[in-house]
Amino acid sequence: MHQHILQLYNSAKKQQRLIIGLMSGTSLDGLDVALCKVSGHGMDTQIDVLAFDTVDYDDDYKQKIKTVFAKRECDLELVTLLHPWVGQLHGKMVLQCLAKWKVAAADIDVIASHGQTIYHCPKSQHSQSDFNHGTLQIGDSDHLAVTAGITTIGDFRQKHIAAGGEGAPLAVYGDYLFFSSLTENRILLNMGGIANLTFLPQSADASAVFSSDIGPGNTIMDAYIQRYFAPLHYDKDSLIANQGQINQPLLDELCQDEFFNLDFPKTTGPEVFNLAYLHQAQTTTNTLQLSHEDVMATLNRFSAMMIAQAINQCSEKLADVTVYASGGGIHNPLLMKHILSLCPQLHEIKNTHALGIDPDAKEAVLFAILANECLVGGQQRFGNQAQGIPTITMGKVSFAD
Numbered sequence: 001m002h003q004h005i006l007q008l009y010n011s012a013k014k015q016q017r018l019i020i021g022l023m024s025g026t027s028l029d030g031l032d033v034a035l036c037k038v039s040g041h042g043m044d045t046q047i048d049v050l051a052f053d054t055v056d057y058d059d060d061y062k063q064k065i066k067t068v069f070a071k072r073e074c075d076l077e078l079v080t081l082l083h084p085w086v087g088q089l090h091g092k093m094v095l096q097c098l099a100k101w102k103v104a105a106a107d108i109d110v111i112a113s114h115g116q117t118i119y120h121c122p123k124s125q126h127s128q129s130d131f132n133h134g135t136l137q138i139g140d141s142d143h144l145a146v147t148a149g150i151t152t153i154g155d156f157r158q159k160h161i162a163a164g165g166e167g168a169p170l171a172v173y174g175d176y177l178f179f180s181s182l183t184e185n186r187i188l189l190n191m192g193g194i195a196n197l198t199f200l201p202q203s204a205d206a207s208a209v210f211s212s213d214i215g216p217g218n219t220i221m222d223a224y225i226q227r228y229f230a231p232l233h234y235d236k237d238s239l240i241a242n243q244g245q246i247n248q249p250l251l252d253e254l255c256q257d258e259f260f261n262l263d264f265p266k267t268t269g270p271e272v273f274n275l276a277y278l279h280q281a282q283t284t285t286n287t288l289q290l291s292h293e294d295v296m297a298t299l300n301r302f303s304a305m306m307i308a309q310a311i312n313q314c315s316e317k318l319a320d321v322t323v324y325a326s327g328g329g330i331h332n333p334l335l336m337k338h339i340l341s342l343c344p345q346l347h348e349i350k351n352t353h354a355l356g357i358d359p360d361a362k363e364a365v366l367f368a369i370l371a372n373e374c375l376v377g378g379q380q381r382f383g384n385q386a387q388g389i390p391t392i393t394m395g396k397v398s399f400a401d
């Protein structure tokens, strides 16, 4: 047997594995690195997050990625060069974290790498009838594995599309295994660049769960701040939005996109919800002269309204539901206040801390769970292809040499 296959076999047989989950999301703020001690699999998965860090990207990284990110036309040579470059960079960032945490690379069973999404185009968002859904993550895992010297499982989204899904959200696979409850209906709400949710009914009925994107979380607000308030990257603590007034005609227009009328599950990205989308809405409503503060106040309310609408849609027939939030949006007080005020059935919005997972680490942990399933699980059936949750094993294995 090849020594690498033997190593994987031994990792799979262990009572506990050390898996590093990596997530680099649409906000391009940094690489989330979660060192997870994982045992069991499927509904018996146990996770202990031993360490977590977000390694900030420098301006050079952000600039390079933005050149191709969510762009219909870009320099193909640059994309080709970025693919290994991002993989190597992520490998170096993992080593940096391991040094900081004083953990030896040899003790890690596998890295679970999401990569960097540079383009996402479900069928609902492209008009090329010859093609199905597509999504592209760069940051090649062979380069990551060789740089870090650690076996890496990556490129999780392609299998999902191959089996009939849209390539996202994959959150349901981890949320169901780890956060399902027999005592409460739960909504796991993640507010990164794009907001998404997973609905987990109290029955824990695997055929009733689903995940769906909701629409913009922070992505348009971030893009606006970066355009007009550089070098700021986002509206820290909603300071700018708090100084403005919501413009109702603009808000109404922003809510008009057909994406919001599609049934769950659905996916989207900054390919749609971007500054061009805002500009179009401002042009239509003759609000191009609004102050930046008013635009930010309106964008904040827009994200909150679409998030609240999705929560309300999921919970309308339920006596009770508890929302557990995660992602950078939980740190935006105005956004949180709006969402709560628009969901009258909720007394509070909890975050995943209450379930034992740091809300900033949640998506990185998800990929650790997916890698664990790739190694030892793979038996969970959701039984409902229509919910976009095919029964599959995701991830491709890259060895370090």
Ligand SMILES: Nc1ncnc2c1ncn2[C@@H]1O[C@H](COP(=O)(O)OP(=O)(O)OP(=O)(O)O)[C@@H](O)[C@H]1O
Pocket: 024, 025, 026, 027, 028, 029, 190, 191, 192, 193, 194, 195, 218, 222, 233, 234, 235, 236, 237, 238, 326, 327, 328, 329, 331, 332, 333, 363
């Ligand atoms: N103190 C804060 N005040 C306001 N917003 C904040 C604060 N801290 C973080 N954020 C928001 O959270 C964003 C980062 O969120 P996160 O890291 O969850 O996104 P991501 O993982 O890149 O996105 P996605 O889930 O779409 O892939 C920032 O860009 C910012 O908009």
Ligand SMILES: CC(=O)N[C@H]1[C@@H]2OC[C@@H](O2)[C@@H](O)[C@@H]1O[C@H](C)C(=O)O
Pocket: 025, 026, 117, 120, 135, 167, 168, 169, 170, 171, 172, 192, 193, 194, 195, 196, 213, 267, 268, 269, 363, 366
């Ligand atoms: C294509 C892609 O990278 N999508 C991301 C993005 O960020 C949030 C939302 O849009 C979600 O669909 C997904 O990530 C999470 C981790 C998911 O797949 O569940």
